[in-house]
Amino acid sequence: VTEDEIVAGIEALLSRGHRRESRSRVLLGIGDDAAVWQPSRSHRSVISTDMLVEGVHFTRAAMSLEDAGWRAMVANLSDLAAMGARPVLATVALGVAHKNAAGDTLELYRGVAQAADRYGIAVAGGDLTRSEALTISITVVGEVRPSNVKTRSGGNPGDVLAVTGELGAARAGLEGAPDALEAFRRPRARLAEGRFLAASGNVTAMMDSSDGLSTDVSRLCAASGCGARVENVPVAPAALSFARGRGEDPECFALAGGEDFELLAAIRRRAFAYLAGRFAKRFGRPLLRIGALEKEEGVRRGGQPLERSGWEHFGEKGTRLGG
Amino acid sequence: VTEDEIVAGIEALLSRGHRRESRSRVLLGIGDDAAVWQPSRSHRSVISTDMLVEGVHFTRAAMSLEDAGWRAMVANLSDLAAMGARPVLATVALGVAHKNAAGDTLELYRGVAQAADRYGIAVAGGDLTRSEALTISITVVGEVRPSNVKTRSGGNPGDVLAVTGELGAARAGLEGAPDALEAFRRPRARLAEGRFLAASGNVTAMMDSSDGLSTDVSRLCAASGCGARVENVPVAPAALSFARGRGEDPECFALAGGEDFELLAAIRRRAFAYLAGRFAKRFGRPLLRIGALEKEEGVRRGGQPLERSGWEHFGEKGTRLGG
Secondary structure, three states, X not given: OOHHHHHHHHHHHHHHOOOHHHHHHEEEOOOOOOEEEEEEOOEEEEEEEEEEEEOXXXXXXXXXXXXXXXXXXXXXXXXXXXXOOEEEEEEEEEEEOOOOHHHHXXXXXXXXXXXXXXXXXXXXXXEEEEOOOOEEEXXXXXXXXXXXXXXXXXXXXXXXXXEOOOEOHHHHHXXXXXXXXXXXXXXXXXXXXXXXXXXXXOEEEEEEEOOOHHHHHHHHHHHHOOEEEEOOOOEXXXXXXXXXXXXXXXXXXXXXXOOOOEEEEEEOXXXXXXXXXXXXXXXXXXXXXXXXXXXXXXXXEOOEEOOOOOOOOOOOOOEEOOO | OOHHHHHHHHHHHHHHOOOHHHHHHEEEOOOOOOEEEEEEOOEEEEEEEEEEEEOOOEOOOOOOHHHHHHHHHHXXXXXXXHOOOEEEEEEEEEEEOOOOHHHHHHHHHHHHHHHHHHHXXXXXXXXXXXXXXOEEEEEEEEEEOHHHOOOOOXXXXXXXXXXXXXXXXXXXXXXXXXXXXXXXXXXXXXXXHHHHHHOOOOEEEEEEEOOOHHHHHHHHHHHHOOEEEEOOOOEOHHHHHHHHHOOOOHHHHHHHOOOOOEEEEEEOHHHHHXXXXXXXXXXXXXXXXXXXXXXXXXXXXXOEEOOOOOOOOOOOOOEEOOO
């Protein structure tokens, strides 16, 4: 049984039911960075959830529990960023072992609270329970103007593909690159960048780049029903020097690393230069062009198919169902 | 370090931050059945989350994974019921062991889908990951008219205390009572009853009874700043005969059992008879009077303090932070 078959099985089970009323309020369900519903005609709410398990997603050898709490929040906030949403509130369900339950809980919540404060989201409730492996499941809710909701599926052939920052540092940090440790332990969520891009009618599709660029581009293409060529892979300097020092291909860190939490956007070709100029002025960093969407399915680099890879294997990290 | 100290530590960490804007949208945070926020001036959204861990909250010896999926949904939906909310959508984060991942995932989702269908809620997304102990963390969102939001804190001395059904069957089922197994494995969420009671201005406080009546009444009293006398403990017939057969006190099953998911409401004294009559007509079952709120703090039964007990101990089941 493959991962895709499990997800298809879940979707089949869930599509049978649901009264019409609830379904009609839910505008976007499984399959995007977050789910979208309509609390009233003029408002859109967005929700996303992620579960992190010690030993699967993080180890105490690689980061403190405070870092793990920060990362868990940022991974969720990044999904709101990808929808162009403003954070409203988060709930935190936490399972901790009986041994040192208080210390572990408070250390983890310290990181959660720091991220909540940094990105202006209220932690409005949660659940605290016993679990052998430390487990943290966060759900975030955000809001977005109906006209600004961005999904993965709106891209068109000819659109420029761009990312909000260089990639690969998180993976380099995980593997021990000293000057990439901060990127790995304390990633940022591109919330302001997400809202900026979402406000532009020339941004046709958006998602967060959390599983490695090759996988992420391939997912945006699949959702948009097109393909892409990748011309430029912006590798973070810390990953670049680390990879060279080990005699490895630096681009692999960006293409297959993941967890960088930059945004990946498709932008109408004629609007790209103007939007990138405004982006650079606003954020003091360039909006990085990496390629373009194409009619032909599949993702290519230098005319060759780009292998879809990343940390996406079930059993290694997990499968997002959207939402 | 006690459980209360952990929760106080979390609240201290979280109260430091949060930008004003987000905080002002969150009308009710940690401490009630669910958190409430304001997506627009005329709407209220409600969110609640629960984590269930195999071996802590359920065992495969006692129930199938399909039952566990149903129960996990109902435990969350019951929190929406307690706020008088209508379900909108749920997200499901699931951690399963590598061995039989597909089978376990689909069996659990079957129960989730059945509950979603029964109570008219859409499952809009989720996360699927690896975890040694099967772990399910569900978050539900509901909606309620601003004027109908009920909390635990609105009760006043003199109010009648009532529950929407007899208690103790879930605990009897857990302990093996054959005719209580269904109540244990397939509890109902009192959503229609919750909306009915929430629509009445004479219902001053409401919560779900999930930790045993003695604990639940004591919590409502603490939130409302008053005490209560319990005059009548309605024990479910299946729990009654099971307890008698074992020579145990049947009331203990209702007072300390928990997980019955009935609603506990405080109702203005002069309005109780009329409201109970309408309730019985609407639902074909009585609204059961169990006692009254009193000025003096503490919960009494027959003039004696009623011990606060239930499945509430950290290390046994978990601690709700609200939301």
